[in-house]
Amino acid sequence: MLPILEIVDLRKNFGPVEALRGVSLTLHTGEVLAIVGDNGAGKSTLIKHVSGVYKGDSGEIRLAGEVLNLVSPREARERGIETVYQDLALADDLSVGANIFLGREPVRRFARLLPFIDDRKIRAETAGLLARIKAHIPPQSRNVARLSGGQRQAVAIARAIYWKAKIVILDEPTAALAVMERENVIRNTRELARNGAGVIYIGHNLVEILKVADRIAVMYRGAVVHVTKSEETSQDKLIKYMTGFSETEQAA
Numbered sequence: 001m002l003p004i005l006e007i008v009d010l011r012k013n014f015g016p017v018e019a020l021r022g023v024s025l026t027l028h029t030g031e032v033l034a035i036v037g038d039n040g041a042g043k044s045t046l047i048k049h050v051s052g053v054y055k056g057d058s059g060e061i062r063l064a065g066e067v068l069n070l071v072s073p074r075e076a077r078e079r080g081i082e083t084v085y086q087d088l089a090l091a092d093d094l095s096v097g098a099n100i101f102l103g104r105e106p107v108r109r110f111a112r113l114l115p116f117i118d119d120r121k122i123r124a125e126t127a128g129l130l131a132r133i134k135a136h137i138p139p140q141s142r143n144v145a146r147l148s149g150g151q152r153q154a155v156a157i158a159r160a161i162y163w164k165a166k167i168v169i170l171d172e173p174t175a176a177l178a179v180m181e182r183e184n185v186i187r188n189t190r191e192l193a194r195n196g197a198g199v200i201y202i203g204h205n206l207v208e209i210l211k212v213a214d215r216i217a218v219m220y221r222g223a224v225v226h227v228t229k230s231e232e233t234s235q236d237k238l239i240k241y242m243t244g245f246s247e248t249e250q251a252a
């Protein structure tokens with residue numbers, strides 16, 4: 001089957017820094033691909049090319065076989081690429097439902113007159129969605145500003161599930177969360193993939209990565225140095241690749 005995302009020989013320099021040195025990766029629908037690597041390895045730079053923040057110096061990104069030349073993060077979203085950053089882009093003064101439907105509100109007309117936002121539908125859909133991802137959040141009563149980090153994460157994931165994003169990028173989604181909330185994020189990540197998204201999961205916690213990912217790509221100094229199925233690797237092996245040890249081992 002055609003991958004939902006193909007990254008082909010992507011290169012990016014920031015002045016003298018070679019942030020991406022010819023990265024190639026594929027992502028399939030229904031899979032969770034984790035990207036791991038030490039600080040500065042190039043993970044964020046890579047995903048920012050997929051989410052429309054950066055444009056590569058050379059190389060190509062294809063979405064379902066079609067070359068993707070994104071001009072903005074907004075265009076990425078319109079094309080079905082959702083990114084959930086640590087500092088989530090939610091509108092703090094709006095309710096959970098309003099955030100999930102922001103910019104895509106369902107509209108009703110009363111007696112063929114003026115259209116108005118269908119709040120009843122927003123409430124009902126939101127309640128169903130939050131129950132499905134087992135997020136214990138009152139759907140209407142609160143502004144998202146008052147929610148915990150994990151609850152905010154759940155709202156962002158719910159939005160991606162509801163709008164059937166083709167690709168969802170989770171950038172260190174558990175970094176600031178308590179243990180229980182981390183488990184929820186892992187469960188919801190799997191739910192996203194089950195729902196038909198291709199998921200890219202960036203993280204540092206290898207125990208979590210091994211639990212959540214189908215495949216793992218290791219980056220080292222701007223390059224993907226290793227790609228493996230989760231069940232065929234271990235923390236120790238991953239750390240070797242992350243620290244460049246395997247490279248020198250092979251060269252020796």
Ligand SMILES: Nc1ncnc2c1ncn2[C@@H]1O[C@H](COP(=O)(O)OP(=O)(O)OP(=O)(O)O)[C@@H](O)[C@H]1O
Nearest residue numbers: 014017018019037038039040041042043044045046
């Ligand atoms: N806007 C920028 N301008 C200049 N250099 C940058 C910029 N963004 C990233 N870099 C550099 O590119 C390299 C890759 O950085 P990147 O943030 O992608 O790494 P990372 O793997 O995401 O690291 P971390 O785990 O710390 O978030 C680093 O050397 C970094 O200093």
